[in-house]
Amino acid sequence: MQKKLLGRWGVIALAATLTATVVTGCGSDSEDAATNLSGTIGIAYSLGGRDVPGFNQLAYIGVEPLLAANESLELIESQDNPTATDDQRAERLRLMAQKGANPIVVVGFTYAAALAKVAPEFPDTTWGIVDDSSVTAPNVHSIVFKEEEGSYLVGVAAALKSKSGNVGFIGGVNTPLIAKFEAGFIAGAKAVTPGIKIQSTYISNFPDFSGFNDPAKGYEAAKGMYENGADVVYAAAGGTGSGMHKAASELGKWSIGVDADEATYPAHADYVTTILTSMLKRVDVGVAAFVADALAGVDTAGVKTWGFAEGGVGYTTTGGYIDDITAKIDEYAAKIASGDVVVPTDPKA
Amino acid sequence: MTKSRIFWGTLAPVVAILSSLVFVYIILAIRGVNPIDMFNEMISYGFQPRNLVSELNQTIAYYMAGVAAAIGFKMLLFNIGIDGQYRMGAFFGAVVGAAVNLPPILHVTLIVITAMLAGGLWAAIAGYLKVRRGVSEVISNIMLNFIAAAIIAFLLSEDLLGVLPKGSQNLQTPQIPLSGQMPTIKAFDGEIYSFLFVAIAVGIAYWVMLNKTVFGFNLRATGLSFRAARSSGVNAPGMIFITTVLSGAIAGLVGIGTLLSDTHSYSMAFPAGYAFTGLALALLGRNHPVGIFFAAFLWSFLERTAPVLEFEGVPPEIVIVMQGTIVISIVVAYEVVARINLRQQQHAVGKVNAEASSLKESQ
Numbered sequence A: 001m002q003k004k005l006l007g008r009w010g011v012i013a014l015a016a017t018l019t020a021t022v023v024t025g026c027g028s029d030s031e032d033a034a035t036n037l038s039g040t041i042g043i044a045y046s047l048g049g050r051d052v053p054g055f056n057q058l059a060y061i062g063v064e065p066l067l068a069a070n071e072s073l074e075l076i077e078s079q080d081n082p083t084a085t086d087d088q089r090a091e092r093l094r095l096m097a098q099k100g101a102n103p104i105v106v107v108g109f110t111y112a113a114a115l116a117k118v119a120p121e122f123p124d125t126t127w128g129i130v131d132d133s134s135v136t137a138p139n140v141h142s143i144v145f146k147e148e149e150g151s152y153l154v155g156v157a158a159a160l161k162s163k164s165g166n167v168g169f170i171g172g173v174n175t176p177l178i179a180k181f182e183a184g185f186i187a188g189a190k191a192v193t194p195g196i197k198i199q200s201t202y203i204s205n206f207p208d209f210s211g212f213n214d215p216a217k218g219y220e221a222a223k224g225m226y227e228n229g230a231d232v233v234y235a236a237a238g239g240t241g242s243g244m245h246k247a248a249s250e251l252g253k254w255s256i257g258v259d260a261d262e263a264t265y266p267a268h269a270d271y272v273t274t275i276l277t278s279m280l281k282r283v284d285v286g287v288a289a290f291v292a293d294a295l296a297g298v299d300t301a302g303v304k305t306w307g308f309a310e311g312g313v314g315y316t317t318t319g320g321y322i323d324d325i326t327a328k329i330d331e332y333a334a335k336i337a338s339g340d341v342v343v344p345t346d347p348k349a
Numbered sequence B: 001m002t003k004s005r006i007f008w009g010t011l012a013p014v015v016a017i018l019s020s021l022v023f024v025y026i027i028l029a030i031r032g033v034n035p036i037d038m039f040n041e042m043i044s045y046g047f048q049p050r051n052l053v054s055e056l057n058q059t060i061a062y063y064m065a066g067v068a069a070a071i072g073f074k075m076l077l078f079n080i081g082i083d084g085q086y087r088m089g090a091f092f093g094a095v096v097g098a099a100v101n102l103p104p105i106l107h108v109t110l111i112v113i114t115a116m117l118a119g120g121l122w123a124a125i126a127g128y129l130k131v132r133r134g135v136s137e138v139i140s141n142i143m144l145n146f147i148a149a150a151i152i153a154f155l156l157s158e159d160l161l162g163v164l165p166k167g168s169q170n171l172q173t174p175q176i177p178l179s180g181q182m183p184t185i186k187a188f189d190g191e192i193y194s195f196l197f198v199a200i201a202v203g204i205a206y207w208v209m210l211n212k213t214v215f216g217f218n219l220r221a222t223g224l225s226f227r228a229a230r231s232s233g234v235n236a237p238g239m240i241f242i243t244t245v246l247s248g249a250i251a252g253l254v255g256i257g258t259l260l261s262d263t264h265s266y267s268m269a270f271p272a273g274y275a276f277t278g279l280a281l282a283l284l285g286r287n288h289p290v291g292i293f294f295a296a297f298l299w300s301f302l303e304r305t306a307p308v309l310e311f312e313g314v315p316p317e318i319v320i321v322m323q324g325t326i327v328i329s330i331v332v333a334y335e336v337v338a339r340i341n342l343r344q345q346q347h348a349v350g351k352v353n354a355e356a357s358s359l360k361e362s363q
Helices: A008-021 A055-069 A086-098 A109-121 A147-161 A176-192 A215-227 A238-251 A266-274 A283-296 A326-338 B002-031 B035-046 B049-074 B082-099 B104-133 B137-155 B195-212 B214-224 B226-231 B236-251 B256-263 B275-284 B289-311 B317-362
Strands: A022-024 A039-045 A073-079 A104-107 A127-130 A140-145 A166-173 A197-204 A232-236 A254-259 A275-281 A302-306 A313-316 B184-187 B190-193
Touching: A039 A055, A039 A086, A039 A283, A055 A073, A055 A104, A055 A283, A073 A086, A073 B289, A086 A104, A086 A109, A086 B049, A086 B256, A086 B289, A104 A109, A104 A283, A109 A127, A127 A283, A140 A283, A147 A166, A147 A176, A147 A232, A147 A254, A147 A275, A147 A313, A147 A326, A166 A176, A166 A215, A166 A238, A176 A197, A176 A232, A197 A215, A215 A232, A215 A238, A232 A238, A232 A275, A238 A254, A238 A266, A254 A266, A266 A275, A283 A302, B002 B035, B002 B289, B002 B317, B035 B049, B035 B289, B049 B082, B049 B190, B049 B195, B049 B214, B049 B236, B049 B256, B049 B275, B049 B289, B082 B104, B082 B137, B082 B236, B082 B256, B082 B275, B104 B137, B104 B236, B104 B256, B190 B195, B190 B256, B195 B214, B195 B256, B195 B289, B214 B226, B214 B236, B226 B236, B275 B289, B275 B317, B289 B317
Parallel strands: A039 A073, A039 A104, A104 A127, A127 A140, A140 A302, A166 A197, A166 A232, A232 A254, A254 A275
Antiparallel strands: A022 A313, A275 A313, B184 B190
């Protein structure tokens, strides 16, 4: 049953560095895994599965310490495919529940309708869904993030570092979720330099979700922005971001990663000197907290929103390229944490 | 004569599926998984009544895509635009369905007609470009797929036709009211989409149209030889245009079963990627309405059972490998069968000739 894991090295490196260089609101990481747990955890990934660094993989990283600390704790996994209907997604979840997985982590909002159907069929199974809070069943826990707050902070960093007064945003797929990243980034950059020029683009439109995994297009988009005067570009585009980092390193400009600390990805080894920072969306923390609670028998029903104050989003300082401005960024961060600044979620607002 | 045709016609797909199984067997064995156990697991899971119902529902969608492709194939048209036509059909069907309030049967009929119109009109662009401007339908359809996606992405925003339910990130059209929903048939712990009957009707209509009408004759004639058909008085360019539109109209129905009986709205979670599937199924089913049904069922059976493999540590991509090898094998198998047929015919003709000449000689 041992599955071959292509991204194992990346996972380990990522997990190690995440805990080392993370700058988040409360700073405490609940990764001291409990022992003597048994049972099966299920994870249903969205498109791409566990081996793609970032969003999906973070869900796995969230449960990995638990699995390592508990011999008798098992993991079953499944991933979405582009042609799946809600009915097929529902069946995937049903199968996991029938296999005895409990709790089950469901990654991505595309599972919402499927989960709404399946959760009542398995009232004794605890479900956690990432990025959706529309499913309201007594056994469903929603793990949602204030992506706009983390993006706001990297927007601040971008504006502070930009010499040309021109920055860029690349979104993977044009969806309301990614718009939150864009809105936060714009708001953050404008908070520092009100007249800053912001170039913004999306790689693909749904139902074509390839924009989350298209480094070639990411490269072209970023190159265009750099040549158009931008000197810092932020991509909220999953694997597409690799192309941006490549363009940045070739042209000697700054790039900003997303979800996890992209400067620690083995595939980005050649680009680390131009990766300014990464916006953290700590799916791992949200998932870890949910799984730990569920295994401990805590009632997890309801919505948990992970913002900056909760340690759910933040930014990285790997490489030390923003050490000179972290004090400034943290001033803005404090305003978010205290509620003085409410970051918009709509880029047009 | 027909008996042997049916024999050879079924032999090719069976051989193709068997050779694909052998190929997958080898891959699984290399991975250290027991292939026989795996196949057993797939079959026992896939034939559970509840799963059969679900496979049947998915078959409806694939069947529509297959028939849409087959209509094109009969005319030597490669309708790779099924994807775009399907999306246009499902999207506008959902939008119109949610916007009106009509008595039940009328409401559903309106949605179905809207979907066919949307799919048909979208295909008509490619048809017009082909007939009037000589643009290859493959190129224009691929472009149209992208454009369809972009148009829908544009329209499906909160400012225009989309809604974003509280707490959801999944943009969708408003729910179609009850009168516009199609009932399901409760059977075997599952619910069969009643759109199944529309699919059956489409299959029958396709067969009758093709084999029993002048239109179908003209269509096949144009497909076999554009020039010959034209010189014998068939409006061949017109036939190409109408066939394209017809193929698009059927493609517009691909998502309607799911829409009317399950989701009741078009959303970002609606499946993508029916274009190649439709073409593969038409190929596998030899453009025959019954053949396409079995092909579509096989496809949805394989897809349904993929997650089971996943939980046994086999990557679900193995199902895609299986589907791919079936398609490749089928092309080879048909070619082989066609050659065998040709040789037999030559033999038969040679025999008749020889008999005729020997008869002459003896006289």
